[in-house]
Amino acid sequence: MRNLESQGTHKFDRTGKLIVTLNLLCDRLLLLKPSWLPTLLLIPLLYLLGWIICAPLVWLGLPSSQQSLVGTVISVLLLLLLLPTWCRLRWNTHQCWRSLGLSGGGRNNRRRLSSALLRGLFLAAVLLALMTTSLLMGSWAHWLGEWSLSSSLNALALLLGVGLAEELIFRAWLWRELDQLIGPASAVAGQALIFSLVHARFNLGFWPMVGLLIGLLLLGLCLAVQRRLDGGSLWGCVGLHGGLVAGWFLLQNGLLQLSPDAPAWLVGPGNANANPIGGLVGLTGLLVLLLFQLTAVARALRPVSGARRAS
Numbered sequence: 001m002r003n004l005e006s007q008g009t010h011k012f013d014r015t016g017k018l019i020v021t022l023n024l025l026c027d028r029l030l031l032l033k034p035s036w037l038p039t040l041l042l043i044p045l046l047y048l049l050g051w052i053i054c055a056p057l058v059w060l061g062l063p064s065s066q067q068s069l070v071g072t073v074i075s076v077l078l079l080l081l082l083l084p085t086w087c088r089l090r091w092n093t094h095q096c097w098r099s100l101g102l103s104g105g106g107r108n109n110r111r112r113l114s115s116a117l118l119r120g121l122f123l124a125a126v127l128l129a130l131m132t133t134s135l136l137m138g139s140w141a142h143w144l145g146e147w148s149l150s151s152s153l154n155a156l157a158l159l160l161g162v163g164l165a166e167e168l169i170f171r172a173w174l175w176r177e178l179d180q181l182i183g184p185a186s187a188v189a190g191q192a193l194i195f196s197l198v199h200a201r202f203n204l205g206f207w208p209m210v211g212l213l214i215g216l217l218l219l220g221l222c223l224a225v226q227r228r229l230d231g232g233s234l235w236g237c238v239g240l241h242g243g244l245v246a247g248w249f250l251l252q253n254g255l256l257q258l259s260p261d262a263p264a265w266l267v268g269p270g271n272a273n274a275n276p277i278g279g280l281v282g283l284t285g286l287l288v289l290l291l292f293q294l295t296a297v298a299r300a301l302r303p304v305s306g307a308r309r310a311s
Contacts, residue, residue, distance in 0.1 A: 030089045039177045050075030076165045100172040101234030116230040120239020127285045128247040134281045140262035146254035155246040163242020170195045171237045192220025208269035212278030218286040225293040
């Protein structure tokens with residue numbers, strides 16, 4: 001009996017030592033020099049780890065068509081587990097989720113976060129409505145109005161999954177990292193540029209690719225300015241980004257049918273799976289939204305500058 005107890009104690013000690021060793025290793029990796037090296041390595045390493053962890057699931061029967069999705073989900077979960085340590089060591093804060101714009105203390109702050117989410121969803125609905133109206137008026141699309149529960153559930157998963165995961169990476173983590181590495185002004189443009197390059201499809205041809213890159217760049221800027229308008233809350237970005245992805249998915253899966261004669265420069269590259277933000281309609285909508293957002297930011301700053309002059 002004592003032997004069994006001692007074996008259990010030794011196993012517990014070994015497990016504890018392993019956890020401590022892994023924590024120390026993680027801390028050292030996050031504090032590597034030069035300071036930009038952990039920023040550069042984090043996402044690729046987490047993506048690689050997600051695939052490695054996912055590999056045994058394929059042997060156990062996971063369909064190969066779902067391997068990419070499951071591996072990505074695992075990578076995002078690993079990121080969520082790592083972020084508190086990252087915030088503590090890299091940003092010198094213990095309020096990780098508040099720094100990332102995901103939480104706020106008190107009932108009033110929770111209402112502010114939910115209001116930001118609704119504003120983002122509203123902006124996404126307005127952009128999609130303008131795109132849809134333009135396509136229908138020009139006879140480049142036909143309204144079908146077909147709806148299904150499965151499509152709606154998939155759209156909801158896209159809204160929460162893609163919207164939250166990508167905004168957590170680009171408008172929360174990456175933006176903060178770039179802000180510390182290259183300064184506030186360059187960080188806004190930097191996160192939008194990286195966002196556009198990561199999502200670009202380089203097999204489309206030169207001009208379609210350029211249109212898509214510009215659209216993605218504008219979207220990245222709109223999302224950053226939206227977070228600024230929401231007082232640092234990330235939920236407006238989640239609503240806007242996730243709403244666009246989920247809404248366009250619903251439109252393409254039963255609600256709207258694009259005409260095969262619709263020009264790519266107008267509706268966006270991708271033929272049947274067109275990405276509207278790379279076409280003239282989407283680019284115009286995003287540019288108008290960005291101008292409105294910048295005007296709102298300028299208005300919000302006027303009382304502050306006026307008070308400074310008075311003092």
